[in-house]
Amino acid sequence: QLVESGGALVQPGGSLRLSCTASGFSVGAYAIGWFRQAPGKEREGVSCISSSGFLKYADSVKGRFTISRDNAKNTVYLQMNNVRPEDTAVYYCAADEYPYRGSNWYLQHLYDYWGQGTQVTVSS
Numbered sequence: 215q216l217v218e219s220g221g222a223l224v225q226p227g228g229s230l231r232l233s234c235t236a237s238g239f240s241v242g243a244y245a246i247g248w249f250r251q252a253p254g255k256e257r258e259g260v261s262c263i264s265s266s267g268f269l270k271y272a273d274s275v276k277g278r279f280t281i282s283r284d285n286a287k288n289t290v291y292l293q294m295n296n297v298r299p300e301d302t303a304v305y306y307c308a309a310d311e312y313p314y315r316g317s318n319w320y321l322q323h324l325y326d327y328w329g330q331g332t333q334v335t336v337s338s
Contacts, residue, residue, distance in 0.1 A: 215237045215238055215327070216234055216236055216307050216308070216309060216328065216329035217234070217235050217237075217329055217330070218232060218233065218234050218305060218306065218329040218330065218331060218332040219233045219235070219332055220232040220233050220332060221304075221305060221332030221333045221334045222334065222335075223335045223337065224334070224335070224336055225336070225337070225338050226297065226299060226336055227296055227297070228297055228336075229293070229294060229295045229296075230293075230294045230297060231291055231292070231293050231294065232248070232291065232292040232294065232305055232307075232332060232334070233289050233291055234246060234248070234289060234291070234292075234307030234329060235287070235289045236288050236289070236290075236309065237288070240285065240288060241285065241288050241289065241309070242265060242283065242285040243265055243313075244310055244313070245262055245263065245264045245309070245310040245312065245313055245314060245315060245319065246262065246263055246281075246283065246290040246307060246309055246310075247259060247260075247261065247263075247307065247308045247309075247310065247319060247325060248260040248261045248262070248281065248292045248305060248306070248308075249305070249306045249307075249322065250301075250303035250304065250305045250306070250334075251303055251304050251306070251331075252300075252302060252303040253302075253303075255303075257306070257322060258272065258320070259272055259319065259320025259321075259322070260272050260275055260279065260292070261275065261279055261281040261292060262281070262315075262319040263281045263283055264313055264314035264315075264319075265313035265314065266313060266314060267283075269281055270320075272320070274300075275294075275301075278294065278295050278296045278297070279292060279293065279294050279295070280292070280295075281293075290307060292305070292307075294334070297334075297336045299336045299337060300336075301334060302334060302335050302336045302337070303334060304331040304333050304334075305331060305332050305333075305334055306328055306329055306330075306331045307328075307329045308322070308326075308327060308328045308329070309325060309326060309328075310324055310325045310326060311326050
């Protein structure tokens with residue numbers, strides 16, 4: 215099971231940290247991805263951390279978002295800095311049993327477990 219938290223209303227240029235906490239398995243043994251779905255749009259990949267620590271980011275968030283993992287807390291984080299209105303979306307985390315997909319990290323059908331999502335709204 216995956217549970218996201220940390221979603222909120224934040225002003226443009228602000229920061230937010232999302233958490234994805236797992237139960238029943240260790241996040242360190244899986245690739246964990248963050249995805250988002252904006253109103254009226256398809257869900258898209260945001261970032262991924264492989265079991266060995268390789269990091270991937272969508273071009274739209276590079277330099278602003280940072281993914282990290284705390285194995286002791288069995289949690290993966292998404293630090294969101296300098297947020298923009300276009301970052302408004304429901305954010306989901308997902309777990310892939312395969313440790314590293316490389317350039318295919320954003321393919322949603324490869325992920326085995328999904329959280330319920332957390333709402334992030336960027337607005338003044």
